[in-house]
Amino acid sequence: MIIAQISDTHIALDTPDARRRIEDFEDTVADINALDPAPDVVVHTGDIVQNGRPDEYAQAAATLAKLHAPVYVMVGNKDDRPNLREAFSGCEYLSRRSGFVDYAIEDYPVRLIALDTLNPDSKKGDFCEQRFRNLHDLIGSDTSKPVAVFMHHPPFEVTVGPDLRHFDVVETMLRLRRALQQSGRVVVVFSGHVHRSVTGSVGSIPGWVMASIATTLRKGEYPENVRARPIYQIHRFDPQWGFTTESRVVISSPEEPHDGDRSGWSTQDARL
Numbered sequence: 001m002i003i004a005q006i007s008d009t010h011i012a013l014d015t016p017d018a019r020r021r022i023e024d025f026e027d028t029v030a031d032i033n034a035l036d037p038a039p040d041v042v043v044h045t046g047d048i049v050q051n052g053r054p055d056e057y058a059q060a061a062a063t064l065a066k067l068h069a070p071v072y073v074m075v076g077n078k079d080d081r082p083n084l085r086e087a088f089s090g091c092e093y094l095s096r097r098s099g100f101v102d103y104a105i106e107d108y109p110v111r112l113i114a115l116d117t118l119n120p121d122s123k124k125g126d127f128c129e130q131r132f133r134n135l136h137d138l139i140g141s142d143t144s145k146p147v148a149v150f151m152h153h154p155p156f157e158v159t160v161g162p163d164l165r166h167f168d169v170v171e172t173m174l175r176l177r178r179a180l181q182q183s184g185r186v187v188v189v190f191s192g193h194v195h196r197s198v199t200g201s202v203g204s205i206p207g208w209v210m211a212s213i214a215t216t217l218r219k220g221e222y223p224e225n226v227r228a229r230p231i232y233q234i235h236r237f238d239p240q241w242g243f244t245t246e247s248r249v250v251i252s253s254p255e256e257p258h259d260g261d262r263s264g265w266s267t268q269d270a271r272l
C-alpha cells in the first residue's frame with residue numbers, strides 16, 4: 001500500500017506569493033499523478049488554505065480534484081471547519097458524527113485515522129474531552145489491523161525552530177501521547193504544521209513530520225536546485241514489514257520549467 005502525504009499548502013488568493021503557492025500545489029498533484037506505481041491514497045494533513053475562506057477552498061478543491069487517487073483532507077490551524085466541510089461536502093468521510101474533522105478510513109491493510117487538533121483561537125494544537133472519546137471509539141471500532149494516525153500538529157517536541165511544542169497545553173499533548181501508546185494499535189504518526197521535515201516519536205511509535213508544500217513558507221536549508229520545488233512524502237506499508245517513508249522532490253513540469261530563481265521568496269517570513 002502506498003500513501004502520498006501532502007501538507008500545508010496554505011492556498012491564498014491575495015498574498016504576494018499566492019500564485020507560487022497555487023503552482024506548488026498544482027506541481028505536486030501532477031507529480032503524484034505521474035508516480036509509478038501510483039499511490040493508493042493521498043492524505044492532506046491540514047493548513048489547506050491560509051485564511052479559511054470559501055474562495056480559497058474552492059481553489060484548493062479544484063486542484064485536489066485533479067488527483068487520480070482517492071484524497072482525504074484534514075484540518076490544520078489555518079483551516080475553518082465549516083468552510084472546509086462545505087468545500088468538500090461531497091466527501092462522505094467528512095459527514096459523520098461529531099463536529100470535529102476526525103474519521104477512520106477502513107479500505108486498506110492499515111487503518112488511517114485522522115485527528116482534529118484545531119484550536120480556532122490559537123495556532124497551536126488542542127485535543128478536548130470529546131476528541132479523546134472520539135479517538136477511543138475510532139481506534140476501538142476495529143482491532144484487526146494496525147493504525148496510522150494523521151494529525152496536523154506533531155505530538156512531540158520539534159527541537160528546531162522558534163517553538164518546541166505545538167499544543168497549547170503540554171498536559172494535553174502528554175495525555176494524547178499516552179492514549180496513542182496505550183491503544184496498542186498505532187504504528188506510526190504522520191504530521192505537518194512545522195513546515196520542515198523532521199522525525200520524532202511517541203514512546204516507541206515513530207513520528208514523521210513533513211515540510212510545507214508551499215515552498216515560500218518552507219523552513220530549513222535546501223540546495224539551490226531544490227528551493228523552488230515542493231517536497232512531499234511517500235509512505236509505503238507492508239503488513240509484514242510495516243512502514244517505510246521516502247521524501248520526494250517534485251519534478252519540474254516540462255510545460256513550465258522551474259529554474260530555481262525565485263528571488264524574493266524567502267523562508268524568513270514563513271508563518272505557520
Ligand SMILES: [Fe+2]
Pocket residue numbers: 008010047076078193194195212271272
Ligand atoms: Fe502551516
